[in-house]
Amino acid sequence: MKVLATYNIKGGVGKTSTAVNLAYLSAREGRRTLLWDLDPQAAATYLFRVRPRVKGGSHALVTRSWPLDAALKATDFDNLDLLPADFSYRNMDLDLDDTKKRTRRLGKLLSSVADDYDTVFLDCPPSVSLVSENVLHASDTLLVPLIPATLSLRTLDQLTRFVADSEGSRPEIVAFFSMADRRKRLHRDVIDTIPRDGTRIADTVIPSLAIIEQMAERRAPVSAFAPASRAALCYEQLWAEVRPS
Amino acid sequence: MTSAIRALQPPQGESLRLESMVHALSGRYVVVAGASRRVRRRRLDTFDRRLGCDGLALEHRNVATGERLVLSRADGSPTVTVTAEDLRWPALASALPPGPVRDAIAPVTGIRALMVVSDERRRIQSLALQNQDGKTVARVELDAPASPASAVPTEVTLYPLRGYDASARRAAALLTGAGLLPLARAAPPARPRPKLHGDDPSTVLLTTVLGGFLEAMGENLPGLLNDVDTEFLHDFRVAVRRTRSVLKLGRPALPQVMRSRWEPAFKWLGDLTTPVRDLDVYELDLPRLEGWLVSADAADLDAFATHLRIRRTAERRTLVRALRSTRYRRLVIEWGEELSLLASTPHHQTPGVEQQEPLSAGQLGSRCISRAHRRVARGGAAIGADSPAGDLHALRKRCKELRYALEVFAPVIDAAAGKRVIGDLKDLQDVLGRFQDSEVQRQALRGFAEEMMVDGTPAAAVLAMGELIGHLDLEQDRARREFDVAFARLERPSSLHLMHRLGGVT
Numbered sequence: 235m236k237v238l239a240t241y242n243i244k245g246g247v248g249k250t251s252t253a254v255n256l257a258y259l260s261a262r263e264g265r266r267t268l269l270w271d272l273d274p275q276a277a278a279t280y281l282f283r284v285r286p287r288v289k290g291g292s293h294a295l296v297t298r299s300w301p302l303d304a305a306l307k308a309t310d311f312d313n314l315d316l317l318p319a320d321f322s323y324r325n326m327d328l329d330l331d332d333t334k335k336r337t338r339r340l341g342k343l344l345s346s347v348a349d350d351y352d353t354v355f356l357d358c359p360p361s362v363s364l365v366s367e368n369v370l371h372a373s374d375t376l377l378v379p380l381i382p383a384t385l386s387l388r389t390l391d392q393l394t395r396f397v398a399d400s401e402g403s404r405p406e407i408v409a410f411f412s413m414a415d416r417r418k419r420l421h422r423d424v425i426d427t428i429p430r431d432g433t434r435i436a437d438t439v440i441p442s443l444a445i446i447e448q449m450a451e452r453r454a455p456v457s458a459f460a461p462a463s464r465a466a467l468c469y470e471q472l473w474a475e476v477r478p479s
Numbered sequence: 480m481t482s483a484i485r486a487l488q489p490p491q492g493e494s495l496r497l498e499s500m501v502h503a504l505s506g507r508y509v510v511v512a513g514a515s516r517r518v519r520r521r522r523l524d525t526f527d528r529r530l531g532c533d534g535l536a537l538e539h540r541n542v543a544t545g546e547r548l549v550l551s552r553a554d555g556s557p558t559v560t561v562t563a564e565d566l567r568w569p570a571l572a573s574a575l576p577p578g579p580v581r582d583a584i585a586p587v588t589g590i591r592a593l594m595v596v597s598d599e600r601r602r603i604q605s606l607a608l609q610n611q612d613g614k615t616v617a618r619v620e621l622d623a624p625a626s627p628a629s630a631v632p633t634e635v636t637l638y639p640l641r642g643y644d645a646s647a648r649r650a651a652a653l654l655t656g657a658g659l660l661p662l663a664r665a666a667p668p669a670r671p672r673p674k675l676h677g678d679d680p681s682t683v684l685l686t687t688v689l690g691g692f693l694e695a696m697g698e699n700l701p702g703l704l705n706d707v708d709t710e711f712l713h714d715f716r717v718a719v720r721r722t723r724s725v726l727k728l729g730r731p732a733l734p735q736v737m738r739s740r741w742e743p744a745f746k747w748l749g750d751l752t753t754p755v756r757d758l759d760v761y762e763l764d765l766p767r768l769e770g771w772l773v774s775a776d777a778a779d780l781d782a783f784a785t786h787l788r789i790r791r792t793a794e795r796r797t798l799v800r801a802l803r804s805t806r807y808r809r810l811v812i813e814w815g816e817e818l819s820l821l822a823s824t825p826h827h828q829t830p831g832v833e834q835q836e837p838l839s840a841g842q843l844g845s846r847c848i849s850r851a852h853r854r855v856a857r858g859g860a861a862i863g864a865d866s867p868a869g870d871l872h873a874l875r876k877r878c879k880e881l882r883y884a885l886e887v888f889a890p891v892i893d894a895a896a897g898k899r900v901i902g903d904l905k906d907l908q909d910v911l912g913r914f915q916d917s918e919v920q921r922q923a924l925r926g927f928a929e930e931m932m933v934d935g936t937p938a939a940a941v942l943a944m945g946e947l948i949g950h951l952d953l954e955q956d957r958a959r960r961e962f963d964v965a966f967a968r969l970e971r972p973s974s975l976h977l978m979h980r981l982g983g984v985t
């Protein structure tokens with residue numbers, strides 16, 4: 235089982251859109267895939283038309299009063315399951331804080347379904363929290379969407395240093411440009427000049443495309459409702475770059 | 480836990496109308512019909528139906544968009560679909576594209592190849608049942624034959640989705656409410672097993688079991704000839720070997736022709752199939768042998784593997800030619816006739832032998848078992864610390880005879896006692912088998928190595944085989960040391976008591 239997380243401290247950068255589309259592509263290839271929506275806003279849950287309701291809420295999940303697989307929901311797509319978020323997830327930090335090994339809890343929970351899935355995606359809320367620390371430990375790969383602006387490069391530096399300083403197994407970081415607009419000079423400059431010798435930067439750039447915003451109305455991955463669109467092709471390319479072998 | 484997939488069908492003789500199904504469901508769900516698809520559907524399984532027995536169903540589907548493998552499980556866990564190209568059957572699971580389907584199948588099919596067990600053109604109509612959010616909460620599939628002549632009638636399958644069990648239950652209730660019935664899958668026709676009694680004439684029992692072996696030979700022949708997998712030959716040989724044992728055991732009750740004609744005929748057949756089987760065993764064993772290597776590298780055995788391949792190809796040619804010959808065809812036909820003749824005249828008389836009551840199956844059984852057991856007991860007691868390997872080999876054969884006697888007469892002896900003796904006997908046979916196999920393999924490896932040296936094989940390959948021979952020495956020693964315990968278990972009082980109940984100790 236390989237775990238990939240879409241992660242960025244900043245909000246609105248394309249974490250959820252990426253997680254939803256890559257998870258869909260992974261499942262379409264025949265990998266048994268799980269997407270865990272960790273964000274109390276439940277955007278990924280909404281996009282798959284699943285109701286944001288988890289039996290017993292975050293507390294029951296984290297303390298294991300309910301097994302993880304009781305909360306799983308099949309999506310409308312073969313091989314793709316969702317672990318939905320609900321509003322109780324806003325307290326997940328507190329719930330985690332009460333447990334033993336509080337920074338490894340989510341990884342531990344995931345290991346209970348390790349035989350059932352080949353690929354797991356974690357869609358993280360935009361924050362630095364105990365949840366995000368758990369995510370760092372549980373993941374093999376952190377996918378970091380970057381809006382091509384100077385500030386976001388700083389955030390990436392901070393994250394890289396944070397991961398490097400943490401103990402135990404560390405995820406690989408793969409950053410990629412998201413919502414890029416080639417018409418904007420700044421975007422072009424940042425993309426063309428970013429140093430390629432440090433943190434891995436994916437070759438694929440996800441441009442800013444209106445059809446990606448349409449996911450909210452269509453409530454489906456863009457790769458499912460517009461498989462031939464440029465957006466879908468970009469996600470396919472990105473997936474080919476980061477796909478676990 | 481997701482509830483199981485439900486298979487339903489219309490009542491017999493009634494046709495199924497899509498509209499009435501949709502009508503029944505649409506009170507509760509938004510029913511979205513997918514496009515109707517034509518599918519060529521090949522069901523796959525091993526010859527001995529390993530997937531089916533394990534609750535798995537594997538299909539190779541050709542649809543408009545390409546080919547795919549679809550694996551579903553009877554427990555209702557999600558169906559796995561992978562796209563695939565250029566699949567040819569039969570094939571071992573290892574020939575499938577890597578991924579979840581192969582991972583799930585390979586441990587179940589093991590060394591048996593996947594074959595096409597049915598091949599049909601179907602028209603499939605799927606319905607998604609959605610809730611108010613437009614979320615699919617269950618799927619229904621209507622699977623109808625594409626031509627009216629099909630043997631497999633229309634089926635309706637309800638697929639529950641993980642986390643939406645209640646919806647699946649509700650949908651099932653709606654469908655059964657509309658008149659659908661649980662599908663009664665035609666079980667594979669069980670081989671009719673005639674009831675046998677201890678006081679039936681022994682020839683009835685003998686012809687029944689011999690007929691069963693003949694049938695097994697016939698069933699395995701096509702797979703053997705086409706080299707589908709190694710087990711066809713193996714099972715074919717088991718049937719031949721058992722036939723030979725039964726002919727031997729049954730001598731007191733069988734006509735003279737069995738001894739003069741049929742025993743040699745089956746010996747011919749047994750010997751004919753030995754070389755390929757031996758080579759198969761080495762090939763199947765290669766991974767294990769590789770694990771034994773300490774100083775040599777696994778790759779050093781590549782030359783050996785190639786040598787085996789070449790030899791096998793040559794030996795198979797001989798075998799296939801013989802099994803396609805008139806001699807073999809005649810053997811099978813006339814043996815069948817012989818058995819029918821024997822079955823229709825159970826009270827045969829051996830010319831020149833004084834007329835007497837024919838032996839009953841029970842009598843023959845206890846006589847054979849007791850004789851075979853005496854031979855095992857005597858042979859085993861005579862084994863000492865420095866008995867030559869040949870003595871242990873002879874004992875192994877006697878154990879086999881006893882084992883066959885217990886199995887052949889199983890229908891007319893005390894079943895529980897028979898099972899337990901077989902259990903003890905198995906351990907002893909296992910020890911003797913390992914002893915003997917190590918002996919034989921050691922010699923064979925030496926022979927192979929010599930052949931390979933003549934062909935100019937590099938020294939590393941021969942050295943690696945030397946290492947294997949050393950390991951076999953150790954294996955043989957170990958088996959030899961385990962012998963005393965295994966034999967004592969068979970001869971302990973409680974086992975002898977069981978043998979007594981079977982008529983084996985007199």
Ligand SMILES: Nc1ncnc2c1ncn2[C@@H]1O[C@H](COP(=O)(O)OP(=O)(O)OP(=O)(O)O)[C@@H](O)[C@H]1O
Nearest residue numbers: 245246247248249250251360413441442443446447
């Ligand atoms: N490449 C893109 N082009 C245009 N719009 C995009 C693109 N990616 C995402 N969006 C839109 O931007 C918004 C934020 O995207 P998304 O929800 O994927 O980001 P996020 O990082 O998960 O946000 P949050 O931090 O709130 O969880 C959404 O409305 C989405 O449709």
Ligand SMILES: [Mg+2]
Nearest residue numbers: 249250273277
């Ligand atoms: Mg998000």
